[in-house]
Amino acid sequence: MDYGDKLFWLSVVIQRKYAQICAEFDLTPSQATLICAVRNEPRQMADLAASLGMTKNALSQLVDRTARRELVGRSSSAQDRRVVMLSATPTGKVLGEAIFAEVAKRLPEIARNLDPGDQRDFERVATAIVDTSDLSAPTSNHPITP
Template sequence: MTASPGFGNHLVCLSTLIQRRYAQICAEHDLTTAQAQLLCLVKDQPRGMTELAQLLGLAKPGLSGLIDRTERRGLVQRTSQNNDRRLCTLISTPEGKEIGDALYADVAARLPEMFGHLSPADRCTLEKLVDAALHEER
């Protein structure tokens, strides 16, 4: 079965709406979307630079700049293993974890509100379809 010709365009429009809402929520927490994504990735566990680059889809120079800016705000910190600066791990500071947790909760509560006009059954169906699509991408 093929999708209707406008389906791809509808997906792009939906993506734009979600990104816009996400950016608004991030701004309310005084974060860029990139800083928010970084905080959510390290709020509960340390992550290495290679893993972060892959998860965020960034080249190492771009990731380093993002980390530098976020570190200057006191939200994350680099740790070295065995005093080898090449083996750097990023961890959340207590303030970064607090902001990351608050952002995560806010996103979890407010993004689904975009679909509040749907019936409970339709929302459930949408959730299952999104889960299936994400599972397929992994």
């Protein structure tokens, strides 16, 4: 397997572990991601769609499904009534914090078979990748749909 193959399979390992955690909270990975993204502060719907690599329509459908469970809510921006803000409900905030804590605790398990030095290197490289990535916009012309 070449480097691209390894990165592909690494993404599968991460997604599979994340999906397992989300299922324990009776959420889809998309719902859990949405809740975690708005757990600390409201976010503009358009900005959030771009950050998650989703179309506005796909995000709207995801918000509808998650709002029916009373985990997120929509409101108008105080500065511009045309701007839709998304935020976690009190229940959604508690759930988002629990999911986030579980992910932070268990996702590093993917590196458990590495020796301690390699684990530190993996953490350093993963941190550098995230810190130097533009998470404000999708990286392709193919938005993700939930």
